[in-house]
Amino acid sequence: MEFVRLLLVFLHLLGMAMLVAMFFVQNRAGKDAPLNKGWLHGVGLQLVTGVALYALAPLTDKEYNHVKLGIKLLVLVVIGGLAAANLNKPKAPSWLPQTLVGLVVVNVALAVFWQ
Numbered sequence: 001m002e003f004v005r006l007l008l009v010f011l012h013l014l015g016m017a018m019l020v021a022m023f024f025v026q027n028r029a030g031k032d033a034p035l036n037k038g039w040l041h042g043v044g045l046q047l048v049t050g051v052a053l054y055a056l057a058p059l060t061d062k063e064y065n066h067v068k069l070g071i072k073l074l075v076l077v078v079i080g081g082l083a084a085a086n087l088n089k090p091k092a093p094s095w096l097p098q099t100l101v102g103l104v105v106v107n108v109a110l111a112v113f114w115q
């Protein structure tokens, strides 16, 4: 079971890296580009791996901070909601990429500093 947890943490960290990378991909595409679908793929990966880690806690002998994970989930829902709401626009709003990556960084900070 420890291997499954490590595999999920591995994918969870890659999901985080993907969301940070999306910021640079979005910037490279220019101001007039639509929002890249990769944002939502990263959100999906974080959601699936994060919730799986939480759900498997009794089997992996882990005790997670429920409040912290609830807030991380809320932040992720905001990221996903903002991305989904702007996905079909011909041009992504200029404030959106910074806002999305800022919220990703908030979740990294919550994950690391709130033990």
Ligand code: HEM
Pocket (backbone or CB within 6 Å): 005, 009, 012, 013, 016, 019, 046, 047, 049, 050, 051, 053, 054, 062, 064, 069, 070, 072, 073, 076, 103, 104, 105, 107, 108, 111, 112
């Ligand atoms: C943008 C969204 C997210 C980011 C960037 C993120 C980032 C991270 C990072 C960097 C860690 C490693 C922390 C460490 O080892 O000290 C972590 C761990 C974890 N995350 Fe997330 N997370 C996100 C969303 C979520 C969500 C929505 C959940 C579940 C509700 C979740 C559940 C967990 C759990 C359970 C761990 C601990 C894994 C373990 O060490 O066993 N994460 N997260």
